[in-house]
Amino acid sequence: MGIIQWIVAVFMAIPIWFVYFTSVKKITNIEVFQKYRRKPAIFIMWHGRTMMLSPMICLGGMRAYVVASRHKDGRMMAKLQRLFGLRAIYGSSHKGGVSVLRKGVKVLARGDHALCISPDGPGGPSLRIKDGALYFAQMSGAPIIPVSYSVSRAWIQERWDRYLVALPFTKLNINIGNPVFVPRKASAEDIEKYRADLEKFMVAQMRELDAECGIESPEQDLTASEFKRQKREVAAAKKAAKRKKK
16 A cells, blocks of 8 residues: 555656646745745645645755644645655644654754645645644744645646646746744733734735735635535535436
């Protein structure tokens, strides 16, 4: 199974590189990336907007770890990210994530490594920041840096996160937000304010990029389980409609 996953990962990585190199790029606030690419930092990006950031991280020489789910899909994506130079910490940064928090803080303590986290993963709600990234920042002193991108040519997958698959020869707009520091002594109320402010910024950041590229932004609050339920209901309705016609 492991060998098959590696083979699949290679076949997934090749088109990603092709799309990246054939795209016309516009990167806003690149100086933030350059400043923190070899420093402890926590880069956060929406679960549906990760594809085109991996090549940038790789070519930028960033030393980074991703927080990945132990689910088979998470392990598959971790293998793909490994081909772009990113290693994996397995587990959840939100539910029962004490060991993940400990490992992540240890990575950041090296002084030249970053963490990459999708704060609405692995199963939503979409475009809602869970508190894991905030705790990493609070415990380590490393800043949170919100990143997003959009493209003018894409296939938007029918998933809870509306995963954006960029197509060759696209316009690629990447926006890197300013660093956000969470004080070590921040209270629970402080953490919630940082979380809400980051979430508001990241949603606006993505929607502005989508408007520039002319694509529709995904909706908030959709979970993987809710999306599956909706699909089952649609399928059941179609079957019922066919029976009535008969």
